Amino acid sequence: MGLDDIPLFAMLRDRLGYLSERQSVIAQNVANSDTPGYAPSDLKPFSIATGGSQPQLQAVAVTMTSPMHLAPTASKAVSGPYKPRKSADSETTLDGNSVVLEDEMIKMNQTRMDYDAAISFYQKSLGLIRLATKKPGS
Template identity: 35%
Template sequence: MAVTDMPLLGMLRTKMQWHQARQKLLAENVANADMPGFRPRDLAQPSFDRATGLAASTGSGMTLTNAGHIAASGDAGVGADPRRVTEFEIRPSGNGVNLEDEMMKSGDNQSDYQLAASMYQKSLDVLKIAIGKK
């Protein structure tokens, strides 16, 4: 087993990858703020198995096995969770993007990513100290 295959490091890597994917989705929401009929999307928070540290399956039934496959209707992709928009947030054009909410989410997502990246780096530093490389 490689040092980087430890459960804690795997969870932090998964969390950072999730934040990267979420940032892309939030940017798409902002970019499509003026598109008629566009509904904002967000990713479901990843969950981890406490015993193994591996990402727990969501049990949705269907998964994409290839990026070229078409997602099921109403599905926004792997791990996607369409955000529910209340009626008063939808403009007459049918667009439900609230730029203030999206920018707040983007800022929170960025700080959470930086925290996970910092924890990952510090964990590697501790491991290096433990094996006498630093």
């Protein structure tokens, strides 16, 4: 039995993957803050619920039936299971760029705090497992 068989660790792995992808999308937005016509994007909020009110964690394997199915596209720099979506337009400069650096920094800070919290929870959970598997009196 591996850690991925425990639903808590599977959910934390998915959450950390999501946060990593979100950080990449935000970094791409910041890097293109001076690019004319660039529209920022963000990921949909993370959710473990896949149906009904009970969270269900299921591993989904990707089956490649044609080499063209997973071909990279020129417009997508982020790869992974999470798809970027366009952010709400709050400010657009004269050159058509709508990246607001203050908003991106707030998102980056929130993503970092969420990542730190997930890592801390992961470490505490591993500590509890180590404690439970210790020989009594040692």
